[in-house]
Amino acid sequence: MNAVHRGAHEQPRKRLFIAMLTLASTLILTSAFLLWWVPSIGLVNIHPFLPILFGGILGSLTLFIVGSLGLLILTLLTGRDLFFSQRLRGLVIRYLFPAIIGLGRLVGIDRDTLQQSFIALNNQLVRAKKLRVPAERALILLPHCIQLADCAIKITGNVDNCIRCGRCDISALAELARSHGIAVAVATGGTLARKIIVERRPQFILAVACERDLTAGIRDAYPLPVIGLLNHRPYGPCFNTSIDFVEVEKALAEHILP
Numbered sequence: 001m002n003a004v005h006r007g008a009h010e011q012p013r014k015r016l017f018i019a020m021l022t023l024a025s026t027l028i029l030t031s032a033f034l035l036w037w038v039p040s041i042g043l044v045n046i047h048p049f050l051p052i053l054f055g056g057i058l059g060s061l062t063l064f065i066v067g068s069l070g071l072l073i074l075t076l077l078t079g080r081d082l083f084f085s086q087r088l089r090g091l092v093i094r095y096l097f098p099a100i101i102g103l104g105r106l107v108g109i110d111r112d113t114l115q116q117s118f119i120a121l122n123n124q125l126v127r128a129k130k131l132r133v134p135a136e137r138a139l140i141l142l143p144h145c146i147q148l149a150d151c152a153i154k155i156t157g158n159v160d161n162c163i164r165c166g167r168c169d170i171s172a173l174a175e176l177a178r179s180h181g182i183a184v185a186v187a188t189g190g191t192l193a194r195k196i197i198v199e200r201r202p203q204f205i206l207a208v209a210c211e212r213d214l215t216a217g218i219r220d221a222y223p224l225p226v227i228g229l230l231n232h233r234p235y236g237p238c239f240n241t242s243i244d245f246v247e248v249e250k251a252l253a254e255h256i257l258p
């Protein structure tokens with residue numbers, strides 16, 4: 001996998017999800033019409049009122065689903081917390097994302113791109129909440145691959161074991177977290193990440209990882225608000241990865257109380 005450059009790519013990634021949501025809405029509307037139209041030909045023979053009743057039920061359901069998708073698109077376009085962004089995030093995380101992945105595959109979009117899009121969308125929904133927490137209730141969660149592969153120091157469990165030699169980003173990240181008074185933890189996988197979250201009970205998580213781990217992490221941690229930042233992978237996946245500090249500082253400034 002190549003290094004991922006953020007910022008300039010955030011918008012196109014978000015737009016991809018909006019395009020997929022629009023496609024899903026169109027498919028739902030078309031299917032709902034066919035679902036109503038086909039049986040209504042037979043239903044009218046049973047009772048002339050049945051197609052209207054069936055149409056009413058199906059129409060309300062369709063209106064609800066398409067309305068939610070429309071609200072989601074509007075939230076993404078405006079960046080504002082429109083009514084139920086927490087509920088919308090739940091809807092996206094639980095139901096919409098698996099459906100969009102399936103739909104994306106049908107139209108030939110690869111999983112990584114869709115996951116990037118999902119992360120961008122999640123971040124925007126979290127940002128829309130304009131949530132701010134005290135530093136001691138925040139957690140920075142890092143993947144193990146940010147540590148230099150040939151560093152002999154064990155930092156999982158305690159990042160402060162790092163002697164700050166500066167050969168990898170752990171040094172600056174640990175310093176940044178210390179200066180803000182924010183806990184930072186390194187997880188070697190999803191199970192350890194979950195354990196850390198349960199133990200520390202944060203109110204806000206800034207997670208750094210690859211597409212797959214971030215997507216899984218955001219979904220696992222829900223309803224906890226997680227801002228996901230993709231790591232840079234100039235040497236391929238899971239090896240001597242790095243991070244964009246500007247993005248980290250921006251996310252902390254947005255969500256941590258001064």
Ligand code: SF4
Pocket residue numbers: 147148151152153155162163164165166167168169170171
């Ligand atoms: S900065 Fe810390 S973790 Fe990275 S190589 Fe140096 S001692 Fe190891």
